[in-house]
Amino acid sequence: MSLSVVHTRSAYGVDAPKVDVEVHLGGGLPSLSIVGLPNTAVREARDRVRGALTTSGFEFPRRRITVNLAPADLPKNGGRFDLAIALGILVASKQLDSQALKGGVFSAELALSGHLRPVSGTLPVALQCARENEWMILSNANAQEASLAAGVIYGANHLLDVCAHLRGIHPLTPTQPNAPAPLPSAPDLADVHGQHLPRRALEIAAAGGHSLLLYGPPGSGKSLLAARLPSILPSLTTNQAMESAAIQSLAHGAFDPMHWRRRGFRNPHHSSSSKALTGGGVPPKPGEISLAHHGVLFLDELPEFARQALDALREPLETGEIRLSRAAWQLCFPAQFQLIAAMNPCPCGYHGDRQHTCRCTPNQIQHYQSRISGPLLDRIDMQINVPRLTPVELEGMEPGESSAQVAERVEAVRQRQLQRDGQPAANLSSAQLQQRCRLDSGGQAMMREAGERLGLSARSWQRSLRVARTIADLAHYREINQQHIAEALGYRDRLRD
Numbered sequence: 001m002s003l004s005v006v007h008t009r010s011a012y013g014v015d016a017p018k019v020d021v022e023v024h025l026g027g028g029l030p031s032l033s034i035v036g037l038p039n040t041a042v043r044e045a046r047d048r049v050r051g052a053l054t055t056s057g058f059e060f061p062r063r064r065i066t067v068n069l070a071p072a073d074l075p076k077n078g079g080r081f082d083l084a085i086a087l088g089i090l091v092a093s094k095q096l097d098s099q100a101l102k103g104g105v106f107s108a109e110l111a112l113s114g115h116l117r118p119v120s121g122t123l124p125v126a127l128q129c130a131r132e133n134e135w136m137i138l139s140n141a142n143a144q145e146a147s148l149a150a151g152v153i154y155g156a157n158h159l160l161d162v163c164a165h166l167r168g169i170h171p172l173t174p175t176q177p178n179a180p181a182p183l184p185s186a187p188d189l190a191d192v193h194g195q196h197l198p199r200r201a202l203e204i205a206a207a208g209g210h211s212l213l214l215y216g217p218p219g220s221g222k223s224l225l226a227a228r229l230p231s232i233l234p235s236l237t238t239n240q241a242m243e244s245a246a247i248q249s250l251a252h253g254a255f256d257p258m259h260w261r262r263r264g265f266r267n268p269h270h271s272s273s274s275k276a277l278t279g280g281g282v283p284p285k286p287g288e289i290s291l292a293h294h295g296v297l298f299l300d301e302l303p304e305f306a307r308q309a310l311d312a313l314r315e316p317l318e319t320g321e322i323r324l325s326r327a328a329w330q331l332c333f334p335a336q337f338q339l340i341a342a343m344n345p346c347p348c349g350y351h352g353d354r355q356h357t358c359r360c361t362p363n364q365i366q367h368y369q370s371r372i373s374g375p376l377l378d379r380i381d382m383q384i385n386v387p388r389l390t391p392v393e394l395e396g397m398e399p400g401e402s403s404a405q406v407a408e409r410v411e412a413v414r415q416r417q418l419q420r421d422g423q424p425a426a427n428l429s430s431a432q433l434q435q436r437c438r439l440d441s442g443g444q445a446m447m448r449e450a451g452e453r454l455g456l457s458a459r460s461w462q463r464s465l466r467v468a469r470t471i472a473d474l475a476h477y478r479e480i481n482q483q484h485i486a487e488a489l490g491y492r493d494r495l496r497d
């Protein structure tokens with residue numbers, strides 16, 4: 001009987017389920033059919049595989065060839081199964097020994113010339129292979145990316161190289177990951193003159209992972225400040241970096257194996273659709289919120305985003321993940337991101353400015369601000385006004401601290417929070433808040449007083465308490481005192497006051 005089974009893996013979101021490529025050579029008119037929920041790109045493997053095998057000088061069996069991709073209920077896409085199908089045909093037609101394929105996973109698209117082409121989602125597959133002690137053969141172009149998973153990776157250029165390796169004639173050398181390149185330098189906070197309060201808010205947000213809204217008139221430096229956030233963010237743990245890299249690996253062309261340890265900073269344009277933000281398509285690709293997993297999602301000109309796009313952020317902001325169901329695909333992408341937003345306070349931009357008078361009516365202002373729904377605004381921990389400085393004022397002001405100085409404090413606080421609570425202050429649950437955010441007597445008095453005076457909702461109180469936790473950590477205090485709470489309350493709901 002001419003049957004072969006080649007084991008491989010698919011990329012299903014950040015999972016990499018097993019797929020068996022079964023090849024059967026039967027009697028009847030020569031043909032090749034592929035079954036097992038393939039999409040168009042997989043079905044076209046027929047022609048690519050036939051071309052690759054014949055141009056490489058192998059005999060293409062003149063039989064009725066059936067390729068079954070099991071399990072059948074798992075949707076399959078792309079050219080990732082080409083190599084496994086070609087090897088399956090070689091084994092079934094006795095041109096290759098099945099023993100040589102044991103314990104291997106094969107993931108590459110084939111060119112008609114027999115060359116191996118890269119596929120998306122390589123890192124999640126490589127991570128799973130490393131966990132299961134499977135070795136991998138893939139295109140050289142994917143080898144560096146896969147080698148980050150610390151499994152056994154063989155990169156090859158051509159189908160003939162793969163076969164020479166499997167036959168033991170010309171073994172391939174396992175790929176070692178390159179030393180990571182130094183990160184390109186991000187814009188530095190030293191460029192920002194004055195603006196002590198916004199700089200302070202940015203530091204607190206970076207240290208505790210809090211979401212932050214910067215608002216103020218045009219040219220006041222909101223975009224300038226936000227663009228400098230990456231330069232002070234705490235470093236990623238290896239696990240976090242790997243999780244975020246696995247998502248980049250699924251997005252077409254987003255993966256950069258040299259800089260995979262960098263915290264994501266995504267800055268989508270305000271014309272972005274909700275699909276671009278949350279992800280979608282068939283098969284579903286991760287959106288901006290997932291590409292910002294463990295990193296920052298910066299939404300500049302917040303009110304200019306479509307209402308629908310902004311509202312789509314509410315659920316992931318709460319749960320830290322996004323579920324996408326498209327056709328047969330049901331995926332869940334992680335999306336734990338820190339939201340940083342910037343906006344003008346009104347349509348003309350000058351509401352609250354010292355020199356320019358705002359020409360907007362109260363109605364216009366209200367309408368403009370209401371483009372950001374209450375529930376979204378309610379999920380933003382800190383709001384800070386960025387006032388406009390005149391050129392003369394800017395001249396007279398010293399440049400501020402450099403990013404390196406600020407980053408040192410931020411890193412120390414984040415490490416303290418991770419050691420104490422296992423997560424940044426922004427993610428503390430209500431139960432943890434009660435346990436971990438102890439107030440001294442002054443803090444308790446302030447809390448009672450503020451609760452009555454400001455009529456805080458439970459949620460906005462908790463939000464302020466998390467911010468106060470970070471402020472106390474920055475000041476090296478174990479308990480939260482009156483001052484810390486007062487500062488944290490100062491960052492609440494300012495825009496609409």
Ligand SMILES: Nc1ncnc2c1ncn2[C@@H]1O[C@H](COP(=O)(O)OP(=O)(O)OP(=O)(O)O)[C@@H](O)[C@H]1O
Pocket residue numbers: 191192193194195216217218219220221222223224225342343344389394
């Ligand atoms: N505090 C500052 N220190 C140094 N340069 C500044 C400062 N504030 C503003 N600038 C200069 O003004 C330019 C405009 O700032 P930026 O683009 O950040 O404004 P913005 O608040 O985002 O305005 P808009 O509301 O129009 O988007 C900056 O590129 C920078 O050159």
Ligand SMILES: [Mg+2]
Pocket residue numbers: 222223224300342
């Ligand atoms: Mg701007």
Ligand SMILES: [Zn+2]
Pocket residue numbers: 346347348349350351358359360
């Ligand atoms: Zn105005």
